[in-house]
Amino acid sequence: MGRFLVRRIGSMVSALWGVSLIAFFLIRVIPGDPVEAYFAINQLPASVEAMNAIREEQGFNKPLLAQYASWILGVLQLDFGKSFSSGLDVARSLADKFQVTVTISAAALIIIMCISVSVGVLSAVKQSSLFDRMTRTTVFMIASMPSFWLAFILVYVVALKWGLLPLLGWGTWQHMILPSLTLALGFCPYYIRLIRAGILEQLQQPHVQYARARGLKESVIVRRYLLKGTLPSFLTSLAMTCGGLLGGAAIIEIVFTIPGIGRHILLAMETRDYTVLQGFILLIGFFYTAINFAADLFCAIIDPRIRLKEGVQ
Amino acid sequence: MLEVNHLSVYVQQGTSEKLVVDDISFLVPKGKVVGIVGESGSGKSMICSTILQLFDDGRRVSGEIRFKGEQLLTKSKKDLRSVRGKEIAFIMQNPMSMFNPMLTTGEHFVETLQAHSAISRKEAKIKGIEQLARYKLPGDRVWNKYPHELSGGMLQRIMIAIAVCHQPSLLIADEPTTALDTVTQLLILDELQAYQHNSGASMLVVSHDLGVISRLADELIVMRHGMMVEYGPASSVLADPRHPYTQALLAVKEKNRSLDELVDSCEGTITEPLVEWKPGYWVRQ
Numbered sequence: 001m002g003r004f005l006v007r008r009i010g011s012m013v014s015a016l017w018g019v020s021l022i023a024f025f026l027i028r029v030i031p032g033d034p035v036e037a038y039f040a041i042n043q044l045p046a047s048v049e050a051m052n053a054i055r056e057e058q059g060f061n062k063p064l065l066a067q068y069a070s071w072i073l074g075v076l077q078l079d080f081g082k083s084f085s086s087g088l089d090v091a092r093s094l095a096d097k098f099q100v101t102v103t104i105s106a107a108a109l110i111i112i113m114c115i116s117v118s119v120g121v122l123s124a125v126k127q128s129s130l131f132d133r134m135t136r137t138t139v140f141m142i143a144s145m146p147s148f149w150l151a152f153i154l155v156y157v158v159a160l161k162w163g164l165l166p167l168l169g170w171g172t173w174q175h176m177i178l179p180s181l182t183l184a185l186g187f188c189p190y191y192i193r194l195i196r197a198g199i200l201e202q203l204q205q206p207h208v209q210y211a212r213a214r215g216l217k218e219s220v221i222v223r224r225y226l227l228k229g230t231l232p233s234f235l236t237s238l239a240m241t242c243g244g245l246l247g248g249a250a251i252i253e254i255v256f257t258i259p260g261i262g263r264h265i266l267l268a269m270e271t272r273d274y275t276v277l278q279g280f281i282l283l284i285g286f287f288y289t290a291i292n293f294a295a296d297l298f299c300a301i302i303d304p305r306i307r308l309k310e311g312v313q
Numbered sequence: 314m315l316e317v318n319h320l321s322v323y324v325q326q327g328t329s330e331k332l333v334v335d336d337i338s339f340l341v342p343k344g345k346v347v348g349i350v351g352e353s354g355s356g357k358s359m360i361c362s363t364i365l366q367l368f369d370d371g372r373r374v375s376g377e378i379r380f381k382g383e384q385l386l387t388k389s390k391k392d393l394r395s396v397r398g399k400e401i402a403f404i405m406q407n408p409m410s411m412f413n414p415m416l417t418t419g420e421h422f423v424e425t426l427q428a429h430s431a432i433s434r435k436e437a438k439i440k441g442i443e444q445l446a447r448y449k450l451p452g453d454r455v456w457n458k459y460p461h462e463l464s465g466g467m468l469q470r471i472m473i474a475i476a477v478c479h480q481p482s483l484l485i486a487d488e489p490t491t492a493l494d495t496v497t498q499l500l501i502l503d504e505l506q507a508y509q510h511n512s513g514a515s516m517l518v519v520s521h522d523l524g525v526i527s528r529l530a531d532e533l534i535v536m537r538h539g540m541m542v543e544y545g546p547a548s549s550v551l552a553d554p555r556h557p558y559t560q561a562l563l564a565v566k567e568k569n570r571s572l573d574e575l576v577d578s579c580e581g582t583i584t585e586p587l588v589e590w591k592p593g594y595w596v597r598q
Contacts, residue, residue: 215398
């Protein structure tokens with residue numbers, strides 16, 4: 001197990017280093033100058049001397065590699081620098097806003113798992129039943145709707161018409177339901193189909209027939225044979241889309257006017273706030289690799305064949 | 314014990330149905346071993362999986378199967394479950410793919426024991442290891458092993474140990490030795506025979522290998538294209554086979570020639586009726 005962990009953590013670190021390179025240099029390739037943007041947004045008189053003075057102060061005139069080195073050294077000490085436009089500490093403000101986004105994403109993740117596992121299993125076990133056919137139609141319908149549109153419909157019906165939940169904003173747990181539900185619903189169709197197909201494939205396995213021949217209860221077969229066999233591929237692909245989930249959350253936040261990372265980053269894009277953007281990309285990269293690492297670890301724990309392949313004993 | 318009457322099985326193929334088991338009737342008396350022999354595709358495994366209804370939709374069955382006087386084919390799923398593994402146990406071919414790759418030997422044992430009796434995991438473990446020891450398996454070492462860590466012969470013996478843990482009155486063995494090497498085959502056959510002798514259970518053995526069947530069976534059924542071509546006491550069938558197909562099968566065993574060249578001589582659709590040639594001995598002349 002030790003070697004497996006070391007290898008995985010090693011590849012995680014090198015992936016993050018690559019992300020940091022891309023984050024740093026790609027942002028600087030995008031046209032637009034942060035100092036000019038700063039002067040324009042604050043409606044300051046844009047004299048060349050004043051702008052140069054700020055470039056000097058922020059270190060924008062130093063060679064790129066030197067700028068990268070000083071940034072990455074800071075990052076290694078968990079100092080992500082200060083925002084150029086607001087002067088706030090990047091780590092703190094990102095953590096603040098990211099908390100909201102992660103909460104929505106995590107809630108959405110739980111909803112995705114509950115809905116897709118239960119619906120997927122039921123429609124596979126009761127294949128071609130009325131329930132199966134109805135879910136297939138519903139799933140198609142939801143899958144073909146853009147998520148922001150679904151958000152508007154949900155807001156209109158649940159919050160405006162019925163008045164069951166708060167309309168917009170953030171604060172209580174009730175505020176969380178609609179955004180995470182909207183976010184989750186967009187992903188559910190894919191996972192329902194994935195689980196359904198996985199279970200149907202498991203049903204064809206000879207060891208399921210042997211389990212039946214031994215007279216195991218159907219509930220035991222579903223849990224220990226069908227679901228357990230489908231779980232690794234489900235979790236792996238769930239972990240792969242968690243990046244999409246965070247990105248989706250950023251859009252949902254704007255629809256629901258939630259003070260999350262989405263709006264924060266849009267603002268940083270407009271002002272070309274390099275330190276904030278870099279920190280954000282690195283943070284997303286970290287979450288993505290960490291979640292994938294966790295999924296791999298979990299799969300190795302439940303499936304001995306993966307442990308065998310990875311050389312973990 | 315087990316009584317199969319006019320059993321026919323149709324398998325759906327596209328829009329049409331194919332007859333794979335054609336009007337089969339036989340009896341497995343108490344304490345006796347009945348062997349079914351035939352080449353692959355002759356429908357012999359179909360009979361096994363139909364007895365316990367271990368198949369998906371797309372199979373149609375007519376006729377009746379009685380076990381201890383009770384109709385099996387009309388039983389509800391719940392009632393059927395209480396028979397499976399407890400009254401009728403199954404030993405399947407290809408043990409390597411029959412065990413759940415994500416569960417250990419022990420977990421297979423525990424779940425089987427718990428399926429039919431209220432027994433704690435601890436008690437199940439004691440019983441399981443005891444049972445494994447009876448089949449000359451190092452219980453403590455095998456208990457926590459996953460299927461891919463064990464050999465085919467070991468898995469087959471574990472399967473037998475699991476099959477007999479509820480003391481079933483009927484054991485169905487579908488190609489129990491096909492995936493194994495010759496030495497292991499003999500060991501497995503000995504073990505099956507020993508269990509059958511000691512417990513007085515009945516057994517239905519299916520194989521394409523006449524050698525396997527002739528070691529175990531009291532009565533023999535020879536199948537071809539879903540039909541019974543010969544059915545009678547094993548000793549008579551083996552000593553003096555009436556049907557050319559049975560003769561060909563025996564010749565394969567004795568002269569070490571391939572079945573195809575021997576069977577070609579008696580190829581053609583089977584049209585003759587099955588008649589009782591001697592009391593308890595049916596054959597298509």
